[in-house]
Amino acid sequence: MSHYSREEWKKYIKEMLPTTEQKELEQHLYSCDECLELYMTIIDESVEDFPNINSEQFTEKILAQIFTADGIQSLQRNQSIWTKTIVHYGIAAAITMLMMVSGFFYEITNITALVNHDKEQIVQTVLLDQQDSISVNIMNRVISMLDSFKPLLEEGQD
Numbered sequence: 001m002s003h004y005s006r007e008e009w010k011k012y013i014k015e016m017l018p019t020t021e022q023k024e025l026e027q028h029l030y031s032c033d034e035c036l037e038l039y040m041t042i043i044d045e046s047v048e049d050f051p052n053i054n055s056e057q058f059t060e061k062i063l064a065q066i067f068t069a070d071g072i073q074s075l076q077r078n079q080s081i082w083t084k085t086i087v088h089y090g091i092a093a094a095i096t097m098l099m100m101v102s103g104f105f106y107e108i109t110n111i112t113a114l115v116n117h118d119k120e121q122i123v124q125t126v127l128l129d130q131q132d133s134i135s136v137n138i139m140n141r142v143i144s145m146l147d148s149f150k151p152l153l154e155e156g157q158d
Contacts, residue, residue: 003035004028009042
C-alpha cells in the first residue's frame with residue numbers, strides 16, 4: 001500500500017487538490033492507519049491557521065454573511081409565499097360564502113334532482129314500452145332464426 005506525503009496531506013487539509021485527488025485521499029484515510037495518524041498530526045500542528053470560533057469577529061462575520069441582501073431576500077420570499085397562500089385561501093372562502101348566500105348550491109341540488117327524476121321517468125317509459133319480458137324476446141329471436149333455416153333444410157331434401 002502506498003502512502004501519501006506530508007505535503008499532499010497539507011494540500012488536502014487546505015483543499016488545494018483537484019476533486020478527484022481529494023476523494024482519493026479521503027478514501028485512503030479509511031483504509032490506512034499510518035496516513036490517518038499523519039493526517040491527525042498535521043491537523044494538530046496547523047490549529048493556529050484555523051479561524052478562532054470563540055472570537056466575536058468570527059460570529060459577526062458569519063452573521064453578516066447570513067444577513068446579506070440574499071439572506072434578507074430569501075426571508076422576504078418565504079413571507080410572500082405565506083402571504084400569497086393566505087390570500088388565496090381567503091379568496092376561495094369568500095367565493096364559497098358568496099355562492100352559499102346566493103343559493104348557488106341549492107340550485108345545483110335542484111338541477112341534480114330534476115336530472116335524476118327525468119332519468120327515472122325515462123327508465124320507466126322504456127320498461128313500459130317493452131311489454132314482453134326478456135325471455136319472450138329471446139324465444140322470439142330463436143324461433144325466427146330457426147325459421148330462417150327451414151328453407152335451407154327443404155332445399156337439401158330435394
